[in-house]
Amino acid sequence: MKRNRLEIIRDILKIVQTNNSIKQTPLLRKSNISSSKFKEYFLELLEKGFVIESKNKYQEKVISLTEKGFKFLEQYKTIINFIEEFNL
């Protein structure tokens, strides 16, 4: 079944959370979306402050979850329930 926007965001953030910090390529692979779509979502997540990019000890770019990203995952069910409740 096709995932909607919020589901995709949740899945991407869950992958980052599970891996603590992850490089972009494995994240793209695990997200199971096209690279163009991934780029869109990734930029959105960066802009909104759900994830940040930093360098690990090997000077490789890695992505990790911010507090806001954690908050989204916590509140995900509430958001979905609210949308369903009010038919939005």
Place this chain on the structure above:
Amino acid sequence: MPYKYLNWKKLYTTMNPNLAPLLVTGLGAELIYSFVIILCGLMIYFGTKELYELSSYKGIQYFRKSFLFFGIAFFFRYFIKIIFTIINPQEMLFMRLFPPLTTILFIYFSSIAIFYLLYSLLWKKWKFLKVSYLHLLSATISVISILIGNSLFYILINILFLLIALISLSIVYLRSNKISLKNKLYLAYILLFVFWILNIFDILIPSFFEKLQLVIYLSSIGIFFAIVYRVLKKAGSD
């Protein structure tokens, strides 16, 4: 004519300080009523702030803005009532602008509130419709209503909106198999639209529901409280 319509042209020359608005309920009741509705609107708007900030979900945006606009409309509604009761617009040139200005704003915000609420339910299906069109339509309706100078036009427009709202809500809930008396939200929305029309009657034809004014006010407050309660419960706010 059986009822006193709010006719702007007549108003300037035959201002009656005892115009119906506050005969039945009094200034205090008007203040409380408006304050409660404005507060409800703001509670919904700010109560859903976090959900929107996290999700950027359009449906939530339109929903919360709808209640913000309801609150703003009620603010201007109260202003209109106070102006007609306390201030004599004949006294100062500047004050003569108040009634039509506040009424334009009341009509604009009340129209856009209804549009946003409907759009929050139908935006996925009505992708051809841009939000800016709704603002333009509301502005057009408010300006035309004032230029025509007869509140009956605006009342008829809102009755038309009510019919569109009822049909749209039925379509939405039929498709989701949620149409039943058990679905209190469906009922709450219907009642909200009905009481909105009654509030418009109350402001534009003050003597129309003179004896039922208090009942309308209490019922409107009840509806808003029910929606606020449901929103805050589902939004997980304290």
